[in-house]
Every structure is written in C-alpha cells, then in structure tokens.
Amino acid sequence: MAPRERTTKKITITLPIDDAEAVERLAESGQVESVSRYVTEAVAFRRAREDGLAVLERRFGKPPEHALEWARNLVARRIGPQGPGA
C-alpha cells in the first residue's frame, strides 16, 4: 500500500497573548474544533479574499475611484464604524 501523502505541515506561529488565549478558550469550550482549525480557517478566509481581488483586478482592472467611494460608503453603512469584526 502506498504511503499516505501529507496534506498538513506543522509550524510554530506567534500571536498576541490576548488573541492566543481567546482562540484557546474557543477550542476548550468546543466552539471551534481546535486552535489549528481556527487558524486554518482564518488563513483560508484571507487567501480567498486576496485571491478574489486579484482575479477581479486581473480580469477587469480596479473600478474607478468615484464608484469605489460609493460602494465603500454602502459597506461602511452596513458594517458600522467598528468594522466587520464588530
């Protein structure tokens, strides 16, 4: 039987203490599967966002500033002054 191919890699990361403890609490309480899972999802989320913007820019170019200003105002109105994490 062929050996199973590794799909994960163990690395060491450094987080601010507050963030690290917050994620550990989520994992301990069962709200997230594990600290690794949480970090994996955060990385995937950021990569998807950046990849998506790169696709848009490559394909259509960045939208004109006046239209972006209109859209960013809509976004700001929806998410409020605290940003999307609020």
Added chain:
Amino acid sequence: MSQAFGGWVLDHHALAAWARVEPYAQSLVWSAMEVGMAVAVPVATLPLAYAATRESAHDVLRALLDLPVTLHDPFTEADAPELGRILAGAADPAALTSDALALACVVHSAHRRGWPVLTGSAAALRALDPDLETDELP
C-alpha cells in the same frame, strides 16, 4: 468564503449590470470582498440576467459566480411555499410582471439571510415587500 460579515443579495438587474462591467456593480463586489462580506445570487435570477445581456457578457457573469465571495441560493421545492406567500402578498398582484418569480426568490433570499438587496430597480421588489432593505445602483 465566510458569510459571517453579511453582504448583499443581487437581483437580475444587478447581475446584468455586473455582466456589462458597469462600475458601480463591480465596485460593490470589490468593496464587499475587501472587508470579507459576500454577495448572494438566487439562481432563479440567472436566466433573466443571461437574457438581459449579450452572449459576450456571459463569461463576465460566470466570473462572478466563480468568485469565492459569491454564494449561490438555490431554488428548490422546499422554497415554493414561502415564494408563494411572497407572491400572494403583493400589494397589487395584477401589477406583477414576468420577472415576479425571480424577484420573489430575491426577496426570499434577503429575508432568509437578513441582507439588503442590490438592485437596479427597487420599485419592483417593494411591490412584493414594501419593507425590504434595498441599495439601488446609480
């Protein structure tokens, strides 16, 4: 991509605007993606969006559907009763046009997600739900 930060439901007017690479529709998707928000496309709106745009724009529409920021809201048998309620609740049923079912799907998605609708024509949506939150493309 996460939908935790909310987003917009796109109707066929907004989808057609995207397909025609109109700057405001493009900008809304761009700006939503910048902050981790999403856009939802009720699949029942897609035939109207394809019908309203040239063949050459269809690849542009498909590009939107493939983005990680885009969520697809299906149209299934389970949705039919609620869609029926939305259509039956129209203030003036006689005024409903041929896009009424697609618009009902948009209203249904917006209700389910608690998101506003990005549209090029808010009046038609308001005929189905006068309280619906909408953002109209300039």
